[in-house]
Amino acid sequence: MPQDNTDKPYGGKGKPRKTMTAPGITAMKGSNRKIACLTAYDYATGVTADNAGADLILVGDSLAMVVLGHEDTLSVTMEDMIHHSLAASRGVQHALLVVDMPFMSYHVSVEQAVANAGRLVQEGRAKAVKLEGGGAVVDRIRAIVAAGIPVMGHLGLTPQHVNRFGGFKAQGKSAAAVQQLIDDAMALEEAGVFSIVLEAMPEETAELVTQNVTVPTVGIGAGNVTDGQILVWHDVLGMFDRFTPKFVRTYAEMGKEATAALARYCEDVRYHRFPTEKHTLHMNDEEAAAMKKIKIRKRK
């Protein structure tokens, strides 16, 4: 049974919880305790994930799908990410708040990548940013890190490449693909990332990548061999109606529970059962008596 590593920045059983930092996440590589990560998109989801004890909270560009209802992550904008990051930041006290750089916010030039990462920090109160890709984005990562902004990498099924992949398809399934992933992961590490997300790949692939980098890997659909795990808030809580990826464990059926609760509310309203006396405000006697003397003019 893995032990809690109480000398680490996340504290341990019975110790006050500390605020997580990017170096703190990196330091968890090789500890027995895995890094627990969740997505969140606003104040309420940020508070809930933070109170649950997440080490890292990601305002993912999955926002596009699970919050805004788009069919993929490509339409989400810098303005969307800043708006949601700022809301989440008001609820996150302890976890490291990482924010996704949206599609086309870091692709055009290194300068634009640094400027947009800076906006996520200044306007969205992000503590770190995440961006997708391997060797092709290392110049961006180097420049953003040089500006003092911690960067998280993302390899494997990178949803911003959905059209190139021909769908949301698992990656790293051949020896050649594994070689490429290891090269990419090492390039990201050399460029200065503090951690790397590995999404939708065989466990064997994720294990080899994890063994070949000194920064922690955080898996989603990459087996139980990575240094941490991340899941999307709406998937964990059964709140996304369109599909649930095979790699998700649903810990609550909140979508169904919410629908049932809201249906009870609608019925109560319809049939006069809500509000009751308990939910009703009244005037004091003096004002109630004065109100009776109000003259209501006749309609013309």
Ligand code: KIV
């Ligand atoms: O956007 C997102 O939610 C993500 C996670 C799935 C890692 O990138």
